[in-house]
Amino acid sequence: MLKLFKHNIQPVSELSSAQTAVEVNALNLWFGDKHVLKDITMRIPKNKVTALIGQSGCGKSTLINCFNRLNDLYDGCQYKGEVIIDGKNINSKKTNVSRLRAKVGMVFQRPNPFPMSIYENVCYGLKLQGVRERRNLDDAVESALKQAALWDEVKDRLFEPAMTLSGGQQQRLVIARALSLKPEVLLLDEPTSALDPLTTLFIEELMESLKKQCTIVIVTHNMQQAARVSDYTAFFHQGKLVEYADSDTLFTMPEKKQTEDYITGRYG
Amino acid sequence: MRQVALNTHISGTFNVELENLRNSVLTMGGEVEQQMVDTLYAIKHNHAAIAEKVVLNDLKINSMEIQIDEECLRIIAKRHPTASDLRLIMTISKAITDIERMGDEIERIAKLVTRNKLPSSDTIKSSMVKIGEQVIDMMRGTFDAFARQDESAALEVYRQDNQIDSEYKRLITYTTSEMEKITEDMQDWLDVLWALRSLERIGDRCKNVCEYVVYLTRGTDVRHTSLESIHQKIEDLT
Numbered sequence: 001m002l003k004l005f006k007h008n009i010q011p012v013s014e015l016s017s018a019q020t021a022v023e024v025n026a027l028n029l030w031f032g033d034k035h036v037l038k039d040i041t042m043r044i045p046k047n048k049v050t051a052l053i054g055q056s057g058c059g060k061s062t063l064i065n066c067f068n069r070l071n072d073l074y075d076g077c078q079y080k081g082e083v084i085i086d087g088k089n090i091n092s093k094k095t096n097v098s099r100l101r102a103k104v105g106m107v108f109q110r111p112n113p114f115p116m117s118i119y120e121n122v123c124y125g126l127k128l129q130g131v132r133e134r135r136n137l138d139d140a141v142e143s144a145l146k147q148a149a150l151w152d153e154v155k156d157r158l159f160e161p162a163m164t165l166s167g168g169q170q171q172r173l174v175i176a177r178a179l180s181l182k183p184e185v186l187l188l189d190e191p192t193s194a195l196d197p198l199t200t201l202f203i204e205e206l207m208e209s210l211k212k213q214c215t216i217v218i219v220t221h222n223m224q225q226a227a228r229v230s231d232y233t234a235f236f237h238q239g240k241l242v243e244y245a246d247s248d249t250l251f252t253m254p255e256k257k258q259t260e261d262y263i264t265g266r267y268g
Numbered sequence: 269m270r271q272v273a274l275n276t277h278i279s280g281t282f283n284v285e286l287e288n289l290r291n292s293v294l295t296m297g298g299e300v301e302q303q304m305v306d307t308l309y310a311i312k313h314n315h316a317a318i319a320e321k322v323v324l325n326d327l328k329i330n331s332m333e334i335q336i337d338e339e340c341l342r343i344i345a346k347r348h349p350t351a352s353d354l355r356l357i358m359t360i361s362k363a364i365t366d367i368e369r370m371g372d373e374i375e376r377i378a379k380l381v382t383r384n385k386l387p388s389s390d391t392i393k394s395s396m397v398k399i400g401e402q403v404i405d406m407m408r409g410t411f412d413a414f415a416r417q418d419e420s421a422a423l424e425v426y427r428q429d430n431q432i433d434s435e436y437k438r439l440i441t442y443t444t445s446e447m448e449k450i451t452e453d454m455q456d457w458l459d460v461l462w463a464l465r466s467l468e469r470i471g472d473r474c475k476n477v478c479e480y481v482v483y484l485t486r487g488t489d490v491r492h493t494s495l496e497s498i499h500q501k502i503e504d505l506t
Contacts, residue, residue: 224348251350253487263350266276 009231009246012043021046021185021215022067027081029062031074036062038239040081044185044232049207049216051230051247053223054262058236060219064187067217068104069097085185102129105178105214109190111170113162113177118154121162121173125181140180147213148176149206168199175206179214186210188218192225204229223263227251235259271417271485272352282347286356289339290415293360293367296332297411299325300367303374304407304470308400310381311393319381322374329371333364355487359480363414366473370407373466373473385459389446392460395439399467402432403474410474410481419485419502422478426495432471439464 010019017023022044029037037059044050052060062071069090071077082089090100102125113121122141123131131137141158145151150172154165162173171191178186188207192200207216207229220226226233227247234244235258243250243259254260261267274286303322310319340361343349349357377400380386387393406428413421443464447457482490482498486505490498 223350227348227350252354254351260351261276264353265278265282266273267278 007248009248010045011246012045012232012244015043015045019046020044021085022217023082023084024063024066025082025084027063027066027079027083029059029066029071029077029079032076036239037066037079040241042234042241042244044215044217046215047211047213048231049211049218049229050232050234051226052217052219052234052236053221053226054236054242056221059239060236061189063236064106064189064217064219066091067185067187068101068106069095070106072097098128102181103183104185104187105181105183106187107171107174107178107189107191109193111167111174111194113165113170113173116162117159118162118165118173119158122176122180124177129181141176144176144180145173147179147210148172149202149209150176166199168195168202171195171199171203172206175203175210179210183214185215185217188216190219190221193221200225223251235262237262272356274356285339285343285347286353289336289343289357289360292332292336292339293364294411294415296329296336296364296367297407297414299329299332300371300374301404301407301411303329303371303378304400304404307374307378307381308397308404310378311386311400312397314381314386316382316384319378322378323382326371326375329368333368336364337361352484355484359484363477363480366476370470370473373470376466377463380459380463383459385456387443387457387460392439392443392446395435395442396464396467399432399435399439399464402428402435403467403470406432406471406474410477413478413481414484417481417485419482422481423495423498426475426478426498429471429475432468436464436468 020043024040024042024044027037027040028035040063052063054060065071066079066083067085067090071079079091081091083091085100085104088095114124116124119141122144123137126137126140131140142151145154150169153169154173162170165173175186175191192203195203204225207218210216218226218230230247232245233247233250235242235250235254235256237258243254243256245255250259251263254263274290275283277283277286303325306318306322309315310322340357343357347353387396406425409421409425409428412418413425440461443457443461447454476491479491482488482502486502488501488505490501493501
């Protein structure tokens, strides 16, 4: 039969280990007495954009912080369960956390460039990793800025302070900084909530091109953004994963009433 | 089966917009149903004035279709509806096209009276009225199923179309045999055949709307499938 529209999205239940970038198994997390993540099990597919949605405080950001062990920085944080990246449980004591954070990059809600030049910002991580040769650094900076769709705007002022850039440019600079380390997974925690609608579209377009090279997990409060940019969407409520499906299904025919109520803006 | 609760959004304005949209479809459906009732009255009593009113009223139905479509578009653009809200709006947008076409078919039938082209045969005329009454039942059932988002009621209406189809076939055979006997006024006979066809088509349009009702409640597309397959699809989802 003639197929007019091709949306080749695999159901989450059929994702194999080889197609999975991050596998979460029975993950529980506590901040002190507060049980924040409750028995989360899910597979984040490789080279796709996965959106995490849910009310504030439902555990979305905490979950992505588990993917690069950022929660370790908080006192009183305890976790149980597995987060498997590249076949290894990153919650193991043997994990080299610095190496993990190079592999799993993170971009936050507010652009947070370092108080240094554009160039230094992008190659900061590489220098930490011991890359010293100027030519290698130049190439990496150019490549990362191009991937982040910022090169044309800043190529003539690479040594100016990063703070002179606009909010949207700063956010793309931060993305370039993460990309310079060639991450396997890029975590975006509400990356556009402080940006204007047009800049937001630029960042969304960027996600579409970046997913060819890495897996993207985005936390967003903007439902339309989740529907627009993501291949898969997971809905969380009070620390539990309520529903996880391909975004086409979740935004047209969610299985659970709780999901339906949330995405249609009804009383839960 | 999941019904779309229209009044439970956090945004009260959105609740009102969806409720108004749904009500406008029911108003449009009610108008078309009344057009059919009036047309049958005009046929029974050869009442040209009423038939004339039906023909004129069709403009009102056309305008309703355009307005509802515009409202759907406005809501999609402004509200970005998802899930059941999105299905409701898509259902409405498609259903009103079928309802408007029902209006066109009724107008065609009414013109038999305004042009004084009613069949001379009482048998054909009374059979026409009989099918017309079945069609009115179907229309009522359809709009009721939509209003209540009742998929069982929709499938019941769907089933009724078989009766109309077989009655239509019987009447076509009878009419063509009459045409063979009386070979003059061929154009008048053709108009009668077209009117019969229009009655049958209204039944089909009702079926379409019933399919949209199943889509609205189940999120599954049951167009172009048999009644058995529809039941199977629904069973698979349950």
